[in-house]
Amino acid sequence: MKILIVGGGNMGMTYAQSILRSKIANHKDMMILEKFPKKAEELAKQEIGTVYGNPDECLSKADLIILAVKPQDINLLFDNIKPYVDPQQVFVSIMAGVTINTISTALGVKKVIRAMPNLPAQVGMGMTAFTSTDDVTRIELVMVQNLLNTTGKTVYVETEKLIDATTAISGSGPAYVYYFMDAMMTAAKQLGFSNSEAELLVSQTFKGAVDLYNKSDLSCEEWISKVSSKGGTTEAAIKSYRDNKVHKDIIDGAKAAYKRAIELGKGKA
Numbered sequence: 001m002k003i004l005i006v007g008g009g010n011m012g013m014t015y016a017q018s019i020l021r022s023k024i025a026n027h028k029d030m031m032i033l034e035k036f037p038k039k040a041e042e043l044a045k046q047e048i049g050t051v052y053g054n055p056d057e058c059l060s061k062a063d064l065i066i067l068a069v070k071p072q073d074i075n076l077l078f079d080n081i082k083p084y085v086d087p088q089q090v091f092v093s094i095m096a097g098v099t100i101n102t103i104s105t106a107l108g109v110k111k112v113i114r115a116m117p118n119l120p121a122q123v124g125m126g127m128t129a130f131t132s133t134d135d136v137t138r139i140e141l142v143m144v145q146n147l148l149n150t151t152g153k154t155v156y157v158e159t160e161k162l163i164d165a166t167t168a169i170s171g172s173g174p175a176y177v178y179y180f181m182d183a184m185m186t187a188a189k190q191l192g193f194s195n196s197e198a199e200l201l202v203s204q205t206f207k208g209a210v211d212l213y214n215k216s217d218l219s220c221e222e223w224i225s226k227v228s229s230k231g232g233t234t235e236a237a238i239k240s241y242r243d244n245k246v247h248k249d250i251i252d253g254a255k256a257a258y259k260r261a262i263e264l265g266k267g268k269a
């Protein structure tokens with residue numbers, strides 16, 4: 001199976017490297033289309049596959065095409081590649097806010113998968129939700145899921161509405177986590193720790209708490225109760241968060257992201 005990645009940026013290269021590392025495809029089956037000549041030149045020096053600057057040289061050779069350019073570049077991209085598209089090719093888009101209908105109408109294709117990954121895909125710890133048109137066969141879908149799995153975990157969702165919801169939870173989610181981590185690091189420094197000590201304390205606490213959570217059947221509330229003893233320190237912190245409605249603020253933030261994802265999908269700037 002020949003894979004073409006369109007857009008040799010952060011995400012495109014994350015996919016190329018993860019797919020090669022997993023050995024699902026080898027170098028000779030991997031193609032990258034990158035329009036920026038200097039970047040294409042640099043990518044060509046790395047051992048990631050064949051790098052092309054023009055779609056006429058590579059598009060028709062691909063069985064599967066991963067679209068990984070910025071959403072604002074899609075109109076130019078569609079104009080560039082449309083003449084070389086074969087309706088039997090499978091298109092996987094990871095572009096935020098670009099709907100299946102936009103892609104299938106612009107390119108005249110029916111086999112379209114829309115996926116929403118997140119940043120930890122870069123370290124093999126990504127979370128990706130994906131959905132597809134009915135024309136994608138079961139075998140093609142399994143094949144694509146295997147490719148997406150090389151960057152972390154995946155979930156198939158029935159509707160594109162849930163892709164927008166994914167954007168608001170796991171897509172933007174790493175930023176929410178960094179926001180909470182940053183606040184905890186500030187608290188640590190105000191309590192007397194150095195920068196590096198604060199980073200270590202906080203990042204290891206996040207990692208440990210998540211690993212513990214994943215190894216048990218307990219809910220977050222149950223873990224909070226387990227950590228909080230009556231009249232103790234954790235209870236004081238959680239009471240302060242509850243009094244300040246931090247929980248609701250986080251939910252409201254995720255809903256604001258969801259609203260924005262829908263607006264972007266409708267082409268609002």
Ligand SMILES: NC(=O)c1ccc[n+]([C@@H]2O[C@H](COP(=O)([O-])OP(=O)(O)OC[C@H]3O[C@@H](n4cnc5c(N)ncnc54)[C@H](OP(=O)(O)O)[C@@H]3O)[C@@H](O)[C@H]2O)c1
Nearest residue numbers: 007009010011034035036068069070071073077095096119
């Ligand atoms: N980064 C994330 O965490 C994340 C998460 C979920 C989804 N995504 C989605 O992933 C996509 C890529 O994001 P990114 O961060 O990887 O962007 P990026 O680093 O800017 O990469 C996009 C690359 O595509 C190139 N390009 C643009 N138009 C092209 C064309 N017509 N033909 C070939 N190459 C073209 C760009 O070249 P120039 O630099 O010359 O423009 C750039 O090198 C976006 O749609 C984004 O919504 C990203």
